[in-house]
Amino acid sequence: MSQLLEVSGISVSFDGFKAINNLSFSIGHAEMRAIIGPNGAGKTTFMDIVTGKTKPDEGSVLWGDLSRNLIGMNEAKIARIGIGRKFQRPTVFEDQSVFDNLMIAVRNDRSPLAVLFFRPKTKDNDKVHELASTIGLSQELMRKSGELSHGQKQWLEIGMLLAQDPKLLLVDEPAAGMTLGEREHTTDILKEAAKTRAVVVIEHDMEFIRRLDCKVTVLHEGSVLAEGALDHVTKNQDVIDVYLGR
Numbered sequence: 001m002s003q004l005l006e007v008s009g010i011s012v013s014f015d016g017f018k019a020i021n022n023l024s025f026s027i028g029h030a031e032m033r034a035i036i037g038p039n040g041a042g043k044t045t046f047m048d049i050v051t052g053k054t055k056p057d058e059g060s061v062l063w064g065d066l067s068r069n070l071i072g073m074n075e076a077k078i079a080r081i082g083i084g085r086k087f088q089r090p091t092v093f094e095d096q097s098v099f100d101n102l103m104i105a106v107r108n109d110r111s112p113l114a115v116l117f118f119r120p121k122t123k124d125n126d127k128v129h130e131l132a133s134t135i136g137l138s139q140e141l142m143r144k145s146g147e148l149s150h151g152q153k154q155w156l157e158i159g160m161l162l163a164q165d166p167k168l169l170l171v172d173e174p175a176a177g178m179t180l181g182e183r184e185h186t187t188d189i190l191k192e193a194a195k196t197r198a199v200v201v202i203e204h205d206m207e208f209i210r211r212l213d214c215k216v217t218v219l220h221e222g223s224v225l226a227e228g229a230l231d232h233v234t235k236n237q238d239v240i241d242v243y244l245g246r
């Protein structure tokens with residue numbers, strides 16, 4: 001399979017309301033993808049399904065070269081096969097330093113290879129420093145995470161997810177509550193991450209999406225309404241009617 005993730009004919013209802021309605025689309029390896037759409041379009045539910053939090057009524061989610069169906073796998077197993085998820089609110093250990101948070105994430109590697117091969121501590125140290133540099137927190141390593149700004153906490157959490165080296169990183173509304181400078185830095189981090197893995201970003205902030213400079217999927221009522229470059233989808237009359245023109 002040339003795609004990393006292939007969502008096919010997914011539907012899910014909550015109390016008779018169809019939140020996802022025959023949804024089909026795919027994500028390539030090392031691809032950045034933005035998902036936009038009005039409130040209630042099913043964006044977060046899509047991520048809930050991919051990560052195993054919500055089981056769809058029908059459809060499949062095929063993963064990787066072996067086309068394994070993720071439906072029916074539990075959340076821990078899905079995380080282990082390489083899907084990381086960043087929720088809207090940062091969930092770092094506030095009493096621990098930035099360094100310790102990153103080290104905890106690095107050491108959490110339970111892949112068979114990591115268990116099999118002894119890894120010297122210096123290697124973990126190097127990895128923590130490399131991650132800190134990637135997320136722009138090299139100068140903050142010894143600070144308590146609770147003292148960081150909202151944006152810095154978000155970057156730390158992205159760093160903790162990257163420590164697991166996911167093949168797919170799902171990020172839900174990263175720009176919310178960030179300053180312009182923080183939003184710009186966040187796009188840089190995500191674009192860098194997407195060079196070596198797939199990154200899927202749900203966001204309402206159009207300037208943020210523009211800076212991501214990637215293919216955009218527009219969801220509406222649980223299905224794909226439009227897909228393509230941002231300039232392409234923002235000219236689509238249906239997209240203007242249900243989302244942009246509001």
Ligand SMILES: Nc1ncnc2c1ncn2[C@@H]1O[C@H](COP(=O)(O)OP(=O)(O)OP(=O)(O)O)[C@@H](O)[C@H]1O
Nearest residue numbers: 014015018019037038039040041042043044045046
């Ligand atoms: N566990 C649930 N139980 C009942 N209804 C749910 C559940 N999860 C989602 N929904 C409903 O499904 C619909 C889709 O919700 P979802 O959160 O996926 O939308 P969204 O596109 O992420 O919206 P937003 O932009 O507001 O975050 C909404 O009407 C929501 O109320």
